[in-house]
Amino acid sequence: MVNSxxxxxxxxxxxxxKTRRDWRTFGTFAAFVVALFTEMYGFPLTIYLLSGWLTSRFPEINWFSHQSSHLLQTLLGWQGDAHFSPLHILSNILIFGGLIxxxxxxKVLYRAQRNLEIARTGPYAKIRHPQYTAFIVIMVGFLV
Structure with a gap:
């Protein structure tokens, strides 16, 4: 918080x-800075603060190793390489599916904008906001 x-x-x-618009712009920048420092310091600080409780509850796990950073796999008690677990494969499918x-x-939006038309083909034929949907799918993939 101090760094922010x-x-x-x-x-x-x-x-x-000075103006209302300037304050709105500065507020947006402030929100970005707070989010940035929360991400950069918040997660490692949370792990550090929880490490005592986690170590007493799961003494066989090294919470600072890379393998333990796959939290769902660790908490579910799955063994083996986390990079080949069903959760990691699902995560990759969601991320790449969202990118596609x-x-x-x-591509459809660029073509429609170039022709001064409304985008109605491709993903726009089935989904109202496919770009938002894609970003949500990508974020869910990162969260899994």
């Missing part, structure tokens, strides 16, 4: 928002 505040004060010293859907959507 330092970065925001540094940015504020240069930017100095995104590429198909962009």
């Amino acid at each position: 505040l330092i970065i925001l004060l540094f940015a504020f010293s240069f930017f100095k928002p 859907l995104l590429a198909m959507s962009w």
Whole structure:
């Protein structure tokens, strides 16, 4: 939190928002900085704070090893290489499927925009917002 505040004060010293639009832009930047530092420090700090409890509950596991970072596999008690587990394979399928859907959507949208038409073919024939759907599928793939 302190690092976020330092970065925001540094940015504020240069930017100095005056209008409502400037404040909205600075607020968006502030939200990004807070999210960035939460991601960068939040997860490792959470693991560090939970390591005592996790170590006492699962003493045979080294919580700081790469193999233990596949949390669902570890908590489910699955053995073997986590990179070949059903969860990891599902994750890869979701990520690549989302990327393929995104590429198909962009191709159709680019063609429609170039011809000054509404996108109605490809993924747009079945899904109202295939780009949003693709990003959601990719994020779910990363979360699995």
